Amino acid sequence: LPIMRPQSLSLNTSDFDAIVISSDAHEQALFDSASRQLAHLNIPIVRIYADKSPTTSPRPAFNTTTTTSLLGHQQTPRHTFLQSHAQLASANHSPPPPPTRFITTGLPKGGSNWLEAMIFSLPGIGGYGPSGHPSTYLSLAMLLGVPGLAQALYDAGLSLESAVARLLDPRARFGQAASLQQASTLAPLLKQLASKLPLRTGLLEQPSPHAGRAAQLLAALTDATPPSLPGHIQAFGLPSKHLRPTDLHDLLPSHAIVQLLRDPRDVLISRFYHELGNLGPAQAALFAQRDDTNSWSHRRDWKHAYFTERRGEILHYYSALEAESSLHSCLVRYEDLLSNAPAELQRISKFLGVEQDTAALARVASRFAFNAVTSGSPLQSQHERTNSFLRKGTSGDWRNYFDTELLGILGPDFVNLITRLDYESDASWTRTLPAKAPREFDFSRLRTRSSIARSFRWVWEQDAALQAQFPDPSDVTASPAFADYLLDICQTPDVRSHAQTLQSLATLWRSRVAETAYF
DSSP: OOTTTTTOOOOOGGGOEEEEOOOOOOOHHHHHHHHHTGGGGOOOOOEEOOBBBTTTTOOOOOOOHHHHHHHHTOOOOOOOOEHHHHHHHHHHOOOOOOEEEEEEEEESSSSSHHHHHTTTTSSEESSSSSSSSSTTOOHHHHTTTTTHHHHHHHHOOOOOHHHHHHHHHHHOOOOHHHHHHGGGHHHHHHHHHHHHHOSSSSBBBOOOOOHHHHHHHHHHHHHHHOOOOOOOOOOEEEOSOOOOOOHHHHHHHTOOEEEEOHHHHHHHHHHHHTTSSSOOOOHHHHEEEOOOTTTTEEEETHHHHHHHHHHHHHHHHHHTTTTTSSSSEEEHHHHHHHHHHHHHHHHHHTTTTOOHHHHHHHHHHTTHHHHHHTOOGGGGGGOOTTTSSSOOOOGGGGGTOHHHHHHHHHHHHHHHHHHHSSSSSGGGGGGGGOOSSSSSGGGGGGOOOHHHHHTHHHHTTTOOOHHHHOOTTTTTTTSSHHHHHHHHHHHOHHHHHHHHHHHHHHHHOOOOOOOOEEE
C-alpha cells in the first residue's frame, strides 16, 4: 500500500540506509514510477526482481547478503539498481547501475538539434545518433505521430518507455518483449514509422541503413533475449522534438529530462527564417494572398497573422513552467552553451550520471562550434547562412527586428514570459524599442525546393517506387532529387497547387537563395 500511495509514506530517513523494492521482472514499469515518486526521501532506492519461469515458483527476490553487497558498494547519493536475484547471487561485487534513461526537449528553433548533436556524441551516452541500427534517428514525436501505434504497443504488453528503448537499440533490455501474436498488428504500424525515420538528421550526418527497417523494428520489439547494451553506455536517450516537459513526464515517467531554453525573442526571429525554408500551404497563407486573377501579393497584416500564431505556440509550451520545477530535469540555456559549451556539457553529463574527461568535452564542443558546423570559417558565426537550417547561431539578434509594432502584437503575456524565464529582470526593455526596427524581414530567403520536399514528404512515404528512386527525400542537393519530382512531375492536386504557389512567391519575393546545403 505505501508503494501504491507513496505520498502517504512518512519515514525518518535518518533511520534507514535504503529502500528496497522487490518485484517480479514484468512489473518494472510500476516500480519505475514508484521509485521516482519516492525520490523525495533522498536515500538510495534498490530495485531487485525475482527470476520467474512458467515451470518454477519465483525465487526470493532478495536476501540480506545480496542487499548488503549492493549498499556496501553504493558510490553516489542515489542510484536505482535493477538486477535479477540469480545475477546478484553469483556476483562478487556490486553490479553497475542500468543506464539513466533520458529525453531532450526545447522549442522549435531553440537550438535543440545543436544540443542533441553534442549530447549524443559524448562518450558513455547512447540511444539516438549514428550507431548503425535501423531507428538510429527516432524521436518520440515520430512514434506518437503514427496513429494507433502507442495503443498497439500497450496491447502487446509493452510500456511506451520499454518500446522506445527497444526501438532505439535492440540491445536495450528494458521491459518484456511484445508477444508474437501481436506482430501482425504491429507490423503495418512499424512500416509507417520506418518511412518517417530520416536517413540522417541535422548535424549527425552519418547515414542510417534504409533497407529492411520495418522488419528490424518488429524484431527489436519481439526479441525475448536481445544482447545487452555494452557496459560503457551509462545514459540512454532520445529527443522528444519539442514536447512540453510536463507532457514528457506523463508519457515517460522514469525518464530524466534535459530541457533547452533560449530567449523567446530570438526563437521568434529564427523561426521566421526557418519557415522560409519549410513553407507549407498554411504558412504561405500567413504571408501572402491570392486575388481573383490568381495573382499573389504580400499581406499587409502578415506580422499580426504570423507572430500571433507563433506567440500562442510559445506561451503554450511554457504554460506549465512553474510545475516543471518539481520534475527530474536539467535546464540548459542556449546562451550558456554559446559562451562555454564544455562546462554546460559537463553539467549535463553529471546530471545523467556520466563522468566525462575534459579532453572529450573539448573535442565535442569544438566539433560542433557554430563556425565549424557552418562554413568552417571563424567569420561565419558573425554572418547568416541563408541556404541552411543553421542560420546564425548567435544570441540577441532579436534587437535587429523588434519594434513597437511587433511588441504590440506579442502583448503583455509574452513580455511577462521574458521576465519569468530570467532573460530580463523587468519590462523596462520594452521602453527602449524603436518605432521602426533597424532591419526588415527578408522574404528573399524563401527556399522553394526545401519547402516542397518537406511539405509533401508524405507522398514519398506512401510510394515504394519513389522510396527506391529517391532514398533520401530531404536531400535537395541530389540529382535528381525528390524535390524535382514534386516540382516538375507529380500531378497530385495539392502538390501542383503548392508548387505553383512557391514559384509565384519566389518571383514576388525575388528569392535569391542557392539551395546547395543539405542541412
